[in-house]
Amino acid sequence: MPPVIEVRNLHKRYDDKIAVDDVSLTVREGEIFGILGPNGAGKTTTVECVEGLRVPDRGEIRVLGLDPLHDRAELTRRLGVQLQAGHLPERLQVAEALQLYSSFYPRPADWRALLDGLGLADKAKTRYAKLSGGQKQRLSIALALIGGPRVAILDELTTGLDPQARRDTWDLIEGVRSRGTTIVLVTHFMEEAERLCDRLALIDAGRVVMVDTPAGLTERARIGQRIRFRPSRPVDDRLLTSLPDVSGVTRQGELVVVNGNDNALNAVTTVLARNQIVAEQLRVEQASLEDAFVRLTGRRPDGPDPR
Numbered sequence: 396m397p398p399v400i401e402v403r404n405l406h407k408r409y410d411d412k413i414a415v416d417d418v419s420l421t422v423r424e425g426e427i428f429g430i431l432g433p434n435g436a437g438k439t440t441t442v443e444c445v446e447g448l449r450v451p452d453r454g455e456i457r458v459l460g461l462d463p464l465h466d467r468a469e470l471t472r473r474l475g476v477q478l479q480a481g482h483l484p485e486r487l488q489v490a491e492a493l494q495l496y497s498s499f500y501p502r503p504a505d506w507r508a509l510l511d512g513l514g515l516a517d518k519a520k521t522r523y524a525k526l527s528g529g530q531k532q533r534l535s536i537a538l539a540l541i542g543g544p545r546v547a548i549l550d551e552l553t554t555g556l557d558p559q560a561r562r563d564t565w566d567l568i569e570g571v572r573s574r575g576t577t578i579v580l581v582t583h584f585m586e587e588a589e590r591l592c593d594r595l596a597l598i599d600a601g602r603v604v605m606v607d608t609p610a611g612l613t614e615r616a617r618i619g620q621r622i623r624f625r626p627s628r629p630v631d632d633r634l635l636t637s638l639p640d641v642s643g644v645t646r647q648g649e650l651v652v653v654n655g656n657d658n659a660l661n662a663v664t665t666v667l668a669r670n671q672i673v674a675e676q677l678r679v680e681q682a683s684l685e686d687a688f689v690r691l692t693g694r695r696p697d698g699p700d701p702r
């Protein structure tokens with residue numbers, strides 16, 4: 396089956412600023428594909444090129460076999476795009492907006508069900524200007540999905556939503572995917588990426604650092620476990636760093652912090668026992684996608700791009 400989205404060697408600069416520097420990626424039918432990266436990494440520029448909203452300097456893009464620039468009209472019918480808040484007339488009511496957008500498509504989705512799923516059912520008669528920021532955000536998701544698109548591109552899906560609305564939105568997106576829509580999600584929320592995405596492209600400074608499943612990215616950053624304990628008597632770091640399953644040892648006051656793969660706990664407790672050292676207050680944390688992100692890019696997901 397041909398990929399739903401194929402991006403090859405995409406380049407885009409703004410004046411002297413290189414925003415996208417040779418990005419290639421492939422999105423498969425029916426998956427939720429995440430584009431993850433710090434602020435300014437080039438995520439939005441990449442998806443705007445895919446949507447046909449920006450003209451690349453170089454590279455090739457196909458969406459459902461179509462060229463986003465030359466086949467724009469055809470693609471608009473099959474692609475759902477979440478636009479930023481503030482693009483609707485202030486006096487338009489929520490239901491009117493959805494009915495208007497429905498009329499653009501041959502087989503629109505059920506807008507009442509969308510409103511329900513997004514917790515906006517009681518806002519159908521509310522004017523756009525009277526909606527809160529989070530409600531406008533949810534309406535923009537509904538409008539992206541109203542055409543029953545084959546592919547939906549959602550940029551900062553749940554930014555500005557409270558935790559409950561965020562979880563409801565995730566459920567809605569999973570439902571949309573289970574009915575066959577392929578979804579591209581631009582995000583810097585780790586929890587969202589981990590919960591929703593089948594695969595992720597980690598983008599940093601305009602380049603794809605890695606593409607993998609959330610678990611695969613964590614594994615490839617080689618930070619399986621973090622173990623903390625207070626040794627019953629002084630322990631030489633070298634005892635631990637010499638273990639092949641251990642990647643690093645640091646200290647936090649009296650605590651020893653060991654990073655290693657999924658076998659590190661076993662290896663550490665064995666070597667301590669052999670040396671008659673008891674690991675008191677022992678705690679084991681599984682590394683998160685956020686740990687992997689920091690390890691792979693050297694910065695936090697919501698941190699600025701230093702270029």
Ligand SMILES: Nc1ncnc2c1ncn2[C@@H]1O[C@H](COP(=O)(O)OP(=O)(O)OP(=O)(O)O)[C@@H](O)[C@H]1O
Pocket residue numbers: 409412413414432433434435436437438439440441583700
């Ligand atoms: N219209 C523009 N003119 C000039 N520079 C731009 C323009 N749009 C984006 N940039 C710059 O290009 C780089 C990539 O921006 P882009 O918005 O694609 O990143 P992003 O990963 O989506 O970031 P964020 O998470 O902050 O939205 C940034 O350094 C940004 O400042």
